[in-house]
Amino acid sequence: MREVQIGDKILRLRGSVLSLLHYQQEFGRDLLGDMVAMMTGLAGFQAFSNGAEVDPSRLDLSKLDSVAILRLVWTLARTAAGVGGQFPSFTRWLEEYEDINIFDPELLNAAMTEAQKIFFRGGKTVAPAAKK
Numbered sequence: 001m002r003e004v005q006i007g008d009k010i011l012r013l014r015g016s017v018l019s020l021l022h023y024q025q026e027f028g029r030d031l032l033g034d035m036v037a038m039m040t041g042l043a044g045f046q047a048f049s050n051g052a053e054v055d056p057s058r059l060d061l062s063k064l065d066s067v068a069i070l071r072l073v074w075t076l077a078r079t080a081a082g083v084g085g086q087f088p089s090f091t092r093w094l095e096e097y098e099d100i101n102i103f104d105p106e107l108l109n110a111a112m113t114e115a116q117k118i119f120f121r122g123g124k125t126v127a128p129a130a131k132k
Contacts, residue, residue: 001080002110007099011107013073014080015114023075026090031075035115038068069102069111070094076114 001014023031074090081087088096101107 002114004104004107004110006097006107009097011073011077011097011100012080013076013110013114015076015117016079017118018083019075019079019115019118022078023071026075026078027071029071031072032119034065034068034071035119038065038072066102069108070100072115073100073102073107073111076111
């Protein structure tokens with residue numbers, strides 16, 4: 001779990017397999033598909049904002065979906081809240097965190113670190129074949 005300061009509030013973020021379900025239920029979309037597009041857009045934004053030598057023909061900021069970043073952060077916050085408690089809808093949550101800066105490096109780093117836990121879990125996921 002990661003904690004990030006947003007204005008005068010602490011935002012707790014946690015990624016787990018449950019995040020996939022929360023995302024699907026709230027947004028009717030697949031988190032993995034949105035993450036792939038998000039990473040493409042963020043890579044373009046990062047290259048652009050760092051002042052690095054960028055080939056304009058390869059830069060595609062149209063793939064940068066700021067609302068997708070907010071959906072990811074909401075999902076991680078929802079997962080951190082646990083299953084039993086009440087959690088606001090996406091719209092209500094945005095009202096509570098209206099000071100959120102989706103390009104804050106601390107927030108992006110925390111969100112991406114937690115998102116990795118959803119897709120890249122350690123250990124074997126398939127049982128070994130039975131020996132004859």
